[in-house]
Amino acid sequence: MSATIITKAGPTPPHADTIREAGPGELDALAAIENQCFSMDRISRSGLRRFLTRSRQNPWGARFLAVEHGACICGYVLLLLRRNSLIARIYSIAVIPEHRRMGMARTLLAGAESVAVESGRNRIRLEVREDNAAAIRLYSSVGYGSFDRIEQYYEDRTAAIRMEKPL
Numbered sequence: 001m002s003a004t005i006i007t008k009a010g011p012t013p014p015h016a017d018t019i020r021e022a023g024p025g026e027l028d029a030l031a032a033i034e035n036q037c038f039s040m041d042r043i044s045r046s047g048l049r050r051f052l053t054r055s056r057q058n059p060w061g062a063r064f065l066a067v068e069h070g071a072c073i074c075g076y077v078l079l080l081l082r083r084n085s086l087i088a089r090i091y092s093i094a095v096i097p098e099h100r101r102m103g104m105a106r107t108l109l110a111g112a113e114s115v116a117v118e119s120g121r122n123r124i125r126l127e128v129r130e131d132n133a134a135a136i137r138l139y140s141s142v143g144y145g146s147f148d149r150i151e152q153y154y155e156d157r158t159a160a161i162r163m164e165k166p167l
């Protein structure tokens with residue numbers, strides 16, 4: 001399968017953020033992002049490899065999108081698309097600290113939502129730690145609303161807020 005390139009509309013200036021499908025050769029970069037961005041509940045290296053392979057072999061099962069700025073892979077979003085479900089799921093999203101507050105997560109979410117719509121999904125869901133104010137604000141700012149809470153969801157027993165957006 002050829003890589004999907006999703007760029008912002010209009011001519012592309014040098015170093016514009018580009019979203020594209022991550023490839024197996026980017027396992028190290030993605031593992032480095034994971035290590036920098038999460039102190040627990042990390043996706044293991046073997047987990048990342050499995051998702052990357054799945055994304056390539058079965059694009060309707062998982063999609064791994066990376067955001068690039070110049071030569072830097074600055075973040076990723078991992079989208080899960082279950083067979084026979086109209087609901088897509090954001091499994092994880094992360095942007096490295098040096099590139100935060102530049103709109104990259106919003107761009108990644110927009111890319112994931114486009115892929116979900118293309119694949120016939122009409123809603124998108126995610127879980128977020130209830131103490132992750134930055135992420136909750138991000139999701140709320142682009143139309144996600146909370147609909148449920150799961151006690152002791154994370155490794156350290158913090159609860160998850162479940163959020164959803166109609167597509």
Ligand SMILES: CC(C)(COP(=O)(O)OP(=O)(O)OC[C@H]1O[C@@H](n2cnc3c(N)ncnc32)[C@H](O)[C@@H]1OP(=O)(O)O)[C@@H](O)C(=O)NCCC(=O)NCCS
Nearest residue numbers: 037093094095100101102103104105106128134135137138
């Ligand atoms: C959450 C995360 C992905 C946001 O990435 P980002 O690229 O900095 O986000 P954006 O620049 O697109 O921010 C969009 C909006 O989100 C909100 N936001 C993002 N970071 C925020 C922060 N630290 N504090 C408050 N609001 C924040 C703001 O509303 C922001 O809009 P604004 O900059 O116009 O005010 C990033 O902080 C991260 O990787 N954190 C660690 C991993 C993580 O928590 N992932 C989410 C798991 S559910």
